[in-house]
Amino acid sequence: MIRILKNFARRMLNAIFKRRGHIKIGFYGPPNAGKTSIANKICKDWTGEEIGVVSKVPHETRHVQFKEKVDIKYKGKSLTFKIVDTPGIATKIDYEDFVELGLKKKDAKKRAKEATQGVIESIQWLEDMDAVVVVLDSTENPYTQVNITIIGNLVARKIPILIVANKTDLKKSDMKAIETAFPEYDIVGISAKEGLNFDEFYEAIFKIAKKV
Amino acid sequence: MAVKKIRGLSLQVIPFAELRVLSISERVKKILGLVLGNKIVIIHGRLRAEEEARLIEDTMAMVDHIKGFKGIELAVIEPNMKDESIFIRMKHGIAKSLVGDSSALTVIGPASIIKEIKKDPKKIELLLK
Numbered sequence: 124m125i126r127i128l129k130n131f132a133r134r135m136l137n138a139i140f141k142r143r144g145h146i147k148i149g150f151y152g153p154p155n156a157g158k159t160s161i162a163n164k165i166c167k168d169w170t171g172e173e174i175g176v177v178s179k180v181p182h183e184t185r186h187v188q189f190k191e192k193v194d195i196k197y198k199g200k201s202l203t204f205k206i207v208d209t210p211g212i213a214t215k216i217d218y219e220d221f222v223e224l225g226l227k228k229k230d231a232k233k234r235a236k237e238a239t240q241g242v243i244e245s246i247q248w249l250e251d252m253d254a255v256v257v258v259l260d261s262t263e264n265p266y267t268q269v270n271i272t273i274i275g276n277l278v279a280r281k282i283p284i285l286i287v288a289n290k291t292d293l294k295k296s297d298m299k300a301i302e303t304a305f306p307e308y309d310i311v312g313i314s315a316k317e318g319l320n321f322d323e324f325y326e327a328i329f330k331i332a333k334k335v
Numbered sequence: 336m337a338v339k340k341i342r343g344l345s346l347q348v349i350p351f352a353e354l355r356v357l358s359i360s361e362r363v364k365k366i367l368g369l370v371l372g373n374k375i376v377i378i379h380g381r382l383r384a385e386e387e388a389r390l391i392e393d394t395m396a397m398v399d400h401i402k403g404f405k406g407i408e409l410a411v412i413e414p415n416m417k418d419e420s421i422f423i424r425m426k427h428g429i430a431k432s433l434v435g436d437s438s439a440l441t442v443i444g445p446a447s448i449i450k451e452i453k454k455d456p457k458k459i460e461l462l463l464k
Contacts, residue, residue, distance in 0.1 A: 212391065213391075213406070214391055214394060214406050214407050214408065214409050214446070215394075215398075215405050215406025215407060215408065215446035216395070216398055216405065216406055217405040217406070217446070217447075235398075236399055239395040239396070239398045239399040240395070240399065242391065242392070242395045243392050243395050243396065246388050246391060246392050247392075249388070268387070268409045268410055268411060269391075271411070272384060272387040272388060272391065272409075275383075275384030275387065276384045276385060276387075276388050278384070279383070279384045279385055
C-alpha cells in the first residue's frame with residue numbers, strides 16, 4: 124500500500140516537474156567507470172561549474188552529489204535537468220585494495236567505511252530518478268552481476284535507461300562487447316576525458332527525456 | 336612448499352521452493368547468514384532485481400559493521416535460450432512466470448574466500464555436505 128502511494132506521489136511530482144521541463148537524471152554504474160567525469164563535463168558545458176572530484180582510486184564519490192537546473196540545449200530545443208551523480212555500486216569493498224593503490228591504512232579504512240554507505244545511498248536514490256544513464260567502462264568486461272542488477276532494477280521500476288560506454292579513447296575499449304551484452308538498449312560510446320562524441324550523447328539524453 | 340588450505344569451506348544448495356515462502360528480508364537474511372558462516376551458497380533459481388539490490392545494500396551494511404567481512408561475490412548462471420525454438424522459449428517463459436526462474440543458478444560467496452580461490456585454486460578444500 125505504501126509503495127502504491129509512493130509511486131502515485133512520484134508520478135504526480137514527475138508530471139508537475141515534466142511540465143516545467145525539470146528532469147532528474149541519475150548517473151549509475153560500477154566504481155571508476157567515469158560517472159563523475161561525465162557529470163563534470165555536462166555541468167562544465169552548461170553551467171561552467173563541475174560537480175565533483177575525480178580520482179584513479181575507486182570510490183572517490185562516496186555521497187550522492189547533484190547540480191540543480193542544468194539547462195541543456197540541443198538542435199534549438201532546451202531541457203532543464205537535475206544532474207545526480209552517485210557513488211559506484213559494488214558487492215565488495217576491501218580497504219586493502221586502497222592500501223595497494225597507495226593510501227595509508229587509516230585513510231583506506233575510512234574510505235572503505237564511507238564507500239559502503241555510498242553504495243547504500245546510491246541504491247536508495249534509485250527510485251527517485253526520472254531517467255538513468257548507466258555508465259560502463261568500455262575497457263572492462265560488461266557481463267558483471269552489478270551491471271545486470273542495476274539495469275534489472277531500473278527495468279523493474281520502469282525508469283528509462285541510456286547505457287554509456289565510457290573511455291572509448293583507450294586502446295582496450297570494446298564497444299562491441301557492451302552492445303552484445305545489452306542488445307535491447309540504446310548505447311552511446313564516449314570519452315569524458317577527451318570530450319569525444321558528446322553530440323550523440325546529448326541527442327540520446329533528449330531521446331530518453333521524452334520517455335519520462 | 337605446502338599450500339595453506341582454506342579449511343571448512345562448504346557449499347550450501349538452496350532449492351528455490353525453500354526461498355519462495357520467505358519475504359525479501361528473510362531471504363536476504365538467510366543468504367547472508369550462510370555467507371557469513373563462510374559458505375558458498377548455490378540457489379536453484381534467481382533472485383528478483385530488487386532482491387539483488389537489497390542483498391547488496393544489506394551486504395554493505397554488514398561490511399561496515401562486521402570485522403573482516405569484505406562483501407560478497409554474486410553470479411547468476413542462466414541457460415542460453417537464444418538458439419532454442421520459439422515453442423521452447425515460450426514454454427520456458429510460461430514456467431518462469433508461474434513458478435519463478437528456477438532454471439538459473441545463483442552463486443553467492445564471501446568475497447575474501449573467492450579472492451583467495453582466484454589467487455590460488457589449489458587452496459580449496461571443500462567439505463561437501
